[in-house]
Amino acid sequence: MLAELSGRALELEERLQIFMEEHVYPNERALLAPPREAERWAPRPLAEELTRKARTAGLWNLFYNHGPEGHGLSNYEYAHLCEVLGRSLAAPEIFNCNAPDVGNMEILATYGTDEQKERWLKPLLAGDIxxxxxxxxxxxxxxxxxxxxxxxxxxxxxxxxxxxxxxxxxxxxxxxxxxxxxxxxxxxxxxxxxxxxxxxxxxxxxxxxxxxxxxxxxxxxxxxxxxxxxxxxxxxxxxxxLGEGRGFEIAQGRLGPGRIHHCMRFIGLAERALEIMCARAKSRTAFGSTLAEMGAVRQAIGQSRCDIELARLITLKAAWMMDTVGNKAARNEIAVAKITVPTMAGAVIDRAIQVHGGGGLSADFFLAEAFAETRFLRIGDGPDEVHREALAKAELAGLS
Ligand SMILES: Cc1cc2nc3c(=O)[nH]c(=O)nc-3n(C[C@H](O)[C@H](O)[C@H](O)COP(=O)(O)OP(=O)(O)OC[C@H]3O[C@@H](n4cnc5c(N)ncnc54)[C@H](O)[C@@H]3O)c2cc1C
Known part of the structure; x- marks a missing residue:
């Protein structure tokens, strides 16, 4: 943490951590398991039940700061909560903080007419659709x-x-x-x-x-x-x-917060991967010593800590800039985070997979699916090269 969080954000963070321990981690494998063919695209009763619990607990729409349906948190504050819920791929949906709904709710709240908000934003905020x-x-x-x-x-x-x-x-x-x-x-x-x-x-x-x-x-x-x-x-x-011809304007408004939310979540995912990497390394012995005593594993752990800290600072800076100078002026910082964090999380998760041996590639741990998720985000919401190109343009124009 760089700056103090408000008492409300701290209290929400603590309650979110407790909810994750009590309800999300114990059910994670069931939530992420592929559904039976006939029910593939139907709502899952377990997810619905946890969603109801999260809503009742007031851990709902944590990202939303356009009205009373949310908590009025700043991007900097939400970054801390998003890191907690990002620790599990199963969690964002349960707290109504999942992509692409979050980005779409932002669009409707920012650019929607009263009629569009009534018809679509209201049920989205309620988690009904x-x-x-x-x-x-x-x-x-x-x-x-x-x-x-x-x-x-x-x-x-x-x-x-x-x-x-x-x-x-x-x-x-x-x-x-x-x-x-x-x-x-x-x-x-x-x-x-x-x-x-x-x-x-x-x-x-x-x-x-x-x-x-x-x-x-x-x-x-x-x-x-x-x-x-x-x-x-x-x-x-x-x-x-918004009006004919305004699509790019909306896309820019939508993708900024969406991109940074992915980064916030991936820091939580990488942090959890590092935790289970350490636990596994301490619990397994090969060739007469624990994995945790081996130089290569220790290097992997040490490097992962460096990578996570750097990525977190970059992300928090971007969130803080969004709060203080606005999303548009923070676009370079958002781009730096969008390029850096998925690659960082992929590298940390990859090391954790290696330390887990064959188990790391199985569905017994969250690592394999998490790795796939980080790989997708080097393409989704704009490939890394496009963001680097935008940064180079700003840099060369002296606008960084
Ligand atoms: C899991 C997943 C979920 C997604 N969800 C959504 C969604 O909900 N809605 C939606 O609309 N889209 C979604 N996408 C699509 C995603 O946003 C696009 O795949 C992405 O924008 C890239 O577009 P493209 O696939 O057409 O790649 P292309 O535009 O064909 O680019 C291919 C490659 O060319 C290279 N390249 C492109 N531009 C440059 C450049 N300027 N300099 C150097 N190299 C460059 C990059 O390596 C890039 O990966 C999702 C994608 C995935 C994988």
Whole structure:
């Protein structure tokens, strides 16, 4: 911790830690186990039960600072709580702090009309529904979002959406009721004014989730990632977010906090990996000494501590900048965290896997799935190269 947390944040952090010990860790394997085929995309009773408990305990919407449904925490304060809930891949959903719902709730709270908030934000904040965010497309390099080809065209009092999307996290879930879709509304406008974002109900005629995609074989059901088709989907004109041509503006606003939340969580995940690496090293003996007495293992542990401390400082600085100068002015710090933290967490988790031997690759520990998660985030929310490019641009222009 660099600066004191408020009493409220400290109290929430302590209660969150207790909840994790009592309810999340003991149920983690059951929560992360692949569901039976027939129930793949249905809500899981255990997750629903824990969600109810978290809500009753007031450990709900911890990220949200737009109104009474949240706790009004700063990004710096939330970073500490997010690290705690990030220790388990099963936890974010239970506290209604999971991607992409968090980013979508931020969009609706910041840019939504009263009607859009009533229809979609309210049930999302209550945890009654889930949402997805459909930007990436299989046929174009989507890290350059100007390539997005989906069309959002005006027709009378409606918009008609046509396009194919993939890697739409949350889409296959039965509880997913709305998609925020990015697409071109005016191909003659300047490059960064061509795209819009629009709310599309998942049950609108023409919306199909064609298949689920897995990450290193992990399907992440019942949330999961879908490939989707939007085939002449007609939605009311009132579903447009912020206005035609404002898609990039919204994307920038959404991705900043979303990116930093991933970083906060991964620090918790790396910290927990280091803990179990040490415990395992102390408990196993090979060739006459414990693993913990071996130089190579000790180096792995020492280096992991250095890596985590650096990454935490970078992330807290970015969070503090977001609080003090705003998300836009903090974009370089957010980019530094987004590049640094997933690679750091991947390296620490990889060392923990090595110290666990064969067990580290099994589903008996959380490590293998956690490793896959960190690998995805070197691509998701913008590949590392794109963020490095943005940093280089700022650096060369003397804007760092
Ligand atoms: C598990 C998972 C969940 C996801 N969830 C969502 C979601 O909910 N919604 C959504 O819309 N998308 C989602 N994505 C998609 C993700 O955001 C994209 O995969 C990402 O933005 C990259 O786009 P692309 O796959 O089209 O890669 P491409 O744009 O084809 O890029 C491929 C590679 O090219 C290189 N590259 C690109 N630009 C540069 C550059 N400027 N300099 C150097 N090298 C460069 C990078 O190595 C990059 O990885 C998810 C992805 C995964 C894996």
């Amino acid at each position: 889930r949402s997805c965010f459909a930007m990436t497309e299989p046929q174009v390099a989507s890290s350059d979002a100007t390539n997005i080809e989906t069309r959002i065209e005006r027709g009378g009092n409606s918009y008609i959406v046509n396009g194919r999307k993939w890697w739409v996290t949350g889409a296959p879930s039965q509880r997913c009721k709305v998609a925020i879709v990015m697409g071109k509304s005016d191909i003659t406008a300047p490059r960064h004014r061509q795209q819009s974002m629009i709310l599309v109900p998942m049950d609108a005629p023409g919306v199909t989730v064609e298949r689920a995609l897995s990450v290193y074989g992990y399907e992440h059901a019942p949330l999961g990632h879908g490939e989707m088709m939007f085939d002449h989907v007609r939605v009311p004109a009132a579903n447009m977010l």
